[in-house]
Amino acid sequence: MTIQDRLQTRVKRSKRSVFLRSDFADIADYDQVGRGLRSLVQEGLLLKIGYGLYVRARVNRITGQLMPDNPAGNDGVLIEAMERLGVDYKLDDLSLKSLSGESTQIPANVKIIPKSSRFTRKIAVGKQRVNEVR
Structure with missing residues (x-):
C-alpha cells in the first residue's frame, strides 16, 4: 500500500x-x-x-x-479547526445573543474571534475567515 x-x-x-x-x-x-x-x-x-x-x-x-x-x-469547520489547534476563541456579540435566546435574529455568518492576540494564523473557508483584515 x-x-x-x-x-x-x-x-x-x-x-x-x-x-x-x-x-x-x-x-x-x-x-x-x-x-x-x-x-x-x-x-x-x-x-x-x-x-x-x-x-x-x-x-x-x-x-x-x-x-x-x-x-x-463553514462555521462548524472553523470551530473544529480552532479546537483542533487548541486555541481559545469567542463568538461575536450577535451570534452569542442568538444562541442564548436574547435575540430572534440569526446572523448570516458566525464571526470567530481568537482570545489571544498572539494567534496570527490565517484560516479561510469560503468567504469566512479568521484573523484576516478586509
Missing part, C-alpha cells in the same frame, strides 16, 4: 472533517506527507484552509463545486 493510499484511506475513514498535517506523521516523514496531501487537494478529496490545515471535501449537488464535508457548514 503506497503512502498516497494510506493518506486517502485515513481521510475517508475518519469521523472528523478537519485534519492537521501532524495527524499523518506516523505514515511518512514531513515532506512525503506534504506531497501526498497536496495531491489529495488536487484530486478534490481535501481542501486546504490554512497552513497545515485541511478539510475533507465533497461536491456540492447544486453548484458542482467543492465544499467542506461538514454537517455544520
